[in-house]
Amino acid sequence: MTVVVRRARPDDLDFLVGLARHEDVQPFLAASRPTDPESLLGDIERSTEEADVFGVFVIEVDGDVAGVMRFTSRGGPNRIADLGGLAVHPDFRGRKIADEAARLFQRHLFDELGFHRLQMEIYGFNERAMRHAERSGFIREGVRRKAYWRDGGWVDGVLFGLVAEDLADPPSSTS
Helix, strand or coil: CCEEEEECCHHHHHHHHHHHHCCCCHHHCCCCCCCCHHHHHHHHHHHHHCCCCEEEEEEEECCEEEEEEEEEECCCCCCEEEEEEEEECHHHCCCCHHHHHHHHHHHHHHHHCCCCEEEEEEECCCHHHHHHHHHCCCEEEEEEEEEEEECCEEEEEEEEEEEHHHHCCCCCCCC
16 A cells, blocks of 8 residues: 655545545534635645645545645744644545555655644544544643534644654664
């Protein structure tokens, strides 16, 4: 199985709309995340035009589009990227595709775009996403208690962070 992460293109739009509106995906995405074609196309165009500060990326598995992930730069000298919108189509779940894609995405953001810190916030009810974050190297840093109104009640936002040094290759054990 070959996993590739690349910037979204206009020909990915139908997949992205369908994924954002999928009944097994939508409840876990930020309520403010766009799902309409016009907004998503605008995000794809912005990802190309402002490649160093904003990105919509698709996950491909053996050439098939399987998911999406995003980043936004906080700007300034601290070189922080906020990550979000990771979604893998249910047909591709259970194969750790998101874990491989996350590692590729982290390397791109650290090595090619020069970020120092990656951070994200996950709804407290999204156990699957929190397990994924920890498997992908993120450190749980805190909780925003009852920060978001979802489905008739307040839910926590769990904060995760990863700095470039966390992914440093360990020293070789050979002499």
